[in-house]
Amino acid sequence: MRLSRYSVLLLTAILTSPSLVVAAPRASDSSARGAAPAPRLYDAEIARRAAEVNADVIAWRRDLHQNPELSNRVFRTSKIVAEKLAAMGLEVRTGVAKTGVVALLRGVRPGPVVALRADMDALPVTEEVDLPFASKARGSYNGQEVGVMHACGHDAHTAMLLGAARVLAAMRPQLRGTVKFIFQPCEEGAPNGETGGASVMVEEGVLRDPEPGAIFGMHVTNTDFGTLSYRPEGELAASDRLRIVVRGVQTHGGRPWEGIDPIVVGSQIVLGLQTIVSRQSDITLAPVVLSIGSIHGGVRNNIIPDSLVMEGTLRTYDPAMRDSIVGRIHRTAEDIAASAGARARVEILDSNPVTWNDPALTARMAPSLARVVGPRAVRVVRPRTYSEDFAYYSRQIPGFYVFLGVNPPGTPEEGSAPNHSPRFFVDESALALGVRTWCTLALDYLTTASGSAPPAPGSSARR
Numbered sequence: 001m002r003l004s005r006y007s008v009l010l011l012t013a014i015l016t017s018p019s020l021v022v023a024a025p026r027a028s029d030s031s032a033r034g035a036a037p038a039p040r041l042y043d044a045e046i047a048r049r050a051a052e053v054n055a056d057v058i059a060w061r062r063d064l065h066q067n068p069e070l071s072n073r074v075f076r077t078s079k080i081v082a083e084k085l086a087a088m089g090l091e092v093r094t095g096v097a098k099t100g101v102v103a104l105l106r107g108v109r110p111g112p113v114v115a116l117r118a119d120m121d122a123l124p125v126t127e128e129v130d131l132p133f134a135s136k137a138r139g140s141y142n143g144q145e146v147g148v149m150h151a152c153g154h155d156a157h158t159a160m161l162l163g164a165a166r167v168l169a170a171m172r173p174q175l176r177g178t179v180k181f182i183f184q185p186c187e188e189g190a191p192n193g194e195t196g197g198a199s200v201m202v203e204e205g206v207l208r209d210p211e212p213g214a215i216f217g218m219h220v221t222n223t224d225f226g227t228l229s230y231r232p233e234g235e236l237a238a239s240d241r242l243r244i245v246v247r248g249v250q251t252h253g254g255r256p257w258e259g260i261d262p263i264v265v266g267s268q269i270v271l272g273l274q275t276i277v278s279r280q281s282d283i284t285l286a287p288v289v290l291s292i293g294s295i296h297g298g299v300r301n302n303i304i305p306d307s308l309v310m311e312g313t314l315r316t317y318d319p320a321m322r323d324s325i326v327g328r329i330h331r332t333a334e335d336i337a338a339s340a341g342a343r344a345r346v347e348i349l350d351s352n353p354v355t356w357n358d359p360a361l362t363a364r365m366a367p368s369l370a371r372v373v374g375p376r377a378v379r380v381v382r383p384r385t386y387s388e389d390f391a392y393y394s395r396q397i398p399g400f401y402v403f404l405g406v407n408p409p410g411t412p413e414e415g416s417a418p419n420h421s422p423r424f425f426v427d428e429s430a431l432a433l434g435v436r437t438w439c440t441l442a443l444d445y446l447t448t449a450s451g452s453a454p455p456a457p458g459s460s461a462r463r
């Protein structure tokens with residue numbers, strides 16, 4: 001459908017002229033304007049090698065796109081990833097968190113360690129994009145027969161990080177330190193009754209032996225082509241799934257004084273919870289959202305049931321506020337119930353921490369982004385209400401997580417299909433920018449983390 005956009009000629013033009021990637025500013029976000037940072041000696045080599053590997057990256061991505069696998073089932077994908085990394089000469093470890101793959105590229109000289117993370121899993125979504133390599137895959141999710149699609153672009157993530165591994169492996173003679181490549185399954189969450197994803201990768205030692213000094217993450221999204229966006233500190237929301245069980249005493253609906261009504265108590269709790277955001281939280285510090293999405297209790301009109309169950313989601317950006325609000329949820333639910341002689345039990349399920357961009361690391365790495373796409377295409381954005389299990393890495397070690405805009409050039413974000421849509425579309429011309437971003441972040445980190453001055457650029461190389 002959009003195959004003409006994939007032409008290598010166009011891609012080469014984009015690669016060699018990043019200043020062509022000029023995206024219109026949005027009122028809500030700010031571009032990191034200013035002079036382009038001076039290039040480093042290896043920028044040209046990264047661009048050249050990324051161009052050389054680009055046809056393979058696109059082919060890998062198309063193959064993964066056509067053969068998507070759900071969260072804890074990425075058997076084929078991880079086998080392909082492990083084989084390719086081994087063929088590049090990397091030290092490969094498989095079977096981490098079931099189907100995760102971790103590979104080490106050791107430079108010829110000792111130095112710091114940096115981790116790059118991609119996720120590999122697809123979603124229970126039936127593809128509606130008209131592509132020759134569209135997914136027709138089917139699968140089973142929580143007992144339901146579903147279509148399977150890379151509707152969040154993790155196929156692109158896997159292919160781009162493989163491309164970066166090949167580029168960096170070829171640059172090994174000038175590599176000081178170690179790059180740890182993390183290919184993670186199950187970012188989208190495990191099916192009922194299973195565990196998986198970043199928290200399990202961390203438990204199984206992915207951040208040890210050797211321990212990275214920093215970790216980078218990148219996600220494709222439906223924003224302006226070739227933009228790289230981020231937010232210092234809290235970038236993506238922490239999410240907590242709540243369950244509150246209210247226990248009363250069952251009785252006849254006509255004689256409520258003979259029991260304890262969990263329906264009325266539950267109603268008071270829902271309203272009480274809203275005052276945690278509106279009356280008890282300093283919302284000038286960071287956004288907070290608390291929503292109850294389901295309430296179940298009772299079977300008929302004239303029986304007051306003995307219990308009620310509600311579930312909801314808490315979204316926060318500040319860890320201290322999150323902890324405070326969780327405490328207030330307990331207090332509000334339990335004390336309102338107690339005031340009626342009922343009992344409330346609050347459970348927090350399936351938490352993701354806030355995806356936190358370390359301020360010092362962010363300040364240090366942001367100029368690297370501008371060298372890849374140009375300063376006009378680097379955006380500092382508002383918090384996004386997505387959540388990401390990358391947060392489990394970046395709460396252990398300094399992390400920096402960026403979004404790569406993959407809408408076709410000229411296609412605005414407004415009206416385009418977002419991640420998780422059956423029409424989510426990745427313009428493959430952006431993949432080479434992702435490969436270059438990975439390599440630039442890794443080499444810049446290893447170069448500057450070792451305490452040495454970055455290589456002096458030639459003054460004539462200014463873009």
Ligand code: NI
Pocket residue numbers: 152153154187219419
């Ligand atoms: Ni995703």
